[in-house]
Amino acid sequence: MKLGPKGKALIQKWEGCAKKRADGRFAAYPDPGSADGKPWTIGWGSTGPDIGPGTVWTQAQCDARFARDIQRYVDDVARAIGTAPTSQDQFDAMVSFHYNTGRIGAATLTRKHRAGDHAGAAAEFGKWIYNAGKPMNGLKSRRADEARLYRGEA
Numbered sequence: 001m002k003l004g005p006k007g008k009a010l011i012q013k014w015e016g017c018a019k020k021r022a023d024g025r026f027a028a029y030p031d032p033g034s035a036d037g038k039p040w041t042i043g044w045g046s047t048g049p050d051i052g053p054g055t056v057w058t059q060a061q062c063d064a065r066f067a068r069d070i071q072r073y074v075d076d077v078a079r080a081i082g083t084a085p086t087s088q089d090q091f092d093a094m095v096s097f098h099y100n101t102g103r104i105g106a107a108t109l110t111r112k113h114r115a116g117d118h119a120g121a122a123a124e125f126g127k128w129i130y131n132a133g134k135p136m137n138g139l140k141s142r143r144a145d146e147a148r149l150y151r152g153e154a
């Protein structure tokens with residue numbers, strides 16, 4: 001499967017291409033919910049050892065990195081769900097979840113999805129609302145959007 005337009009739009013809605021500078025480029029910023037500011041993020045939620053204080057990218061760099069990185073998350077979700085019947089909306093919601101958490105392989109929602117318990121899987125999104133042990137309103141809203149998409153309501 002591939003990431004569909006709804007999934008891409010959902011991820012980019014929540015990741016945002018934030019910290020636009022006056023010159024039109026984007027500056028890296030610390031994770032707003034972590035105690036130590038890690039990981040540093042830029043563009044459409046890109047993180048990694050090459051991103052930290054002082055990292056600045058153009059819009060084209062942000063878009064290219066997203067296109068490169070998202071394929072890994074798509075592949076991870078496809079592997080995790082295997083041959084389980086999956087709609088495009090369900091797949092897109094799980095890719096968004098994994099892009100944000102990196103935990104598709106360990107999540108109960110994946111096991112429930114593979115077992116065909118789609119209502120149970122949808123309910124699992126709402127459990128992933130914590131950053132550094134604290135519930136975050138942004139994560140609550142993102143997970144609600146992912147659950148809606150998973151249920152085919154978006």
